[in-house]
Amino acid sequence: MNKRNAKGQRLAALFLLANLLFNYPLLALFNRADMVAGIPVLYLYVFGAWALLIALLAFVVEKR
Template sequence: MTKDAVRGRRLIALFLLGYVMLNNPLLSLFNLPTLVLGIPLLFGYIFGVWLALILLILLIFRTGSPLS
């Protein structure tokens, strides 16, 4: 399998992860009007996942494929 194909698979998996984490029902778990460490829980969660997704994209491109 080529490097591109490996990346493609990882990115599709990351997309699915992001889609699940930023939609109901997972989102409903954080839909509470509370502050955690002074940050609104739901906003903190969404921005946190968002940033994590961006970092993971970076990571997928930085790490060489073990298969190549």
């Protein structure tokens, strides 16, 4: 398997992971009135998942 094809498959996997993380069932788990350090749990989850996806995307794209 060549490197370009492997990178494309990893990017497709990240796309599917993003769809899973930002879909209804997982978002509903974190949609509560609880707060952590004064920040709603849902906001922490969304921005944490977003940051994780950005880090994974940078790792896949910049990997040599």
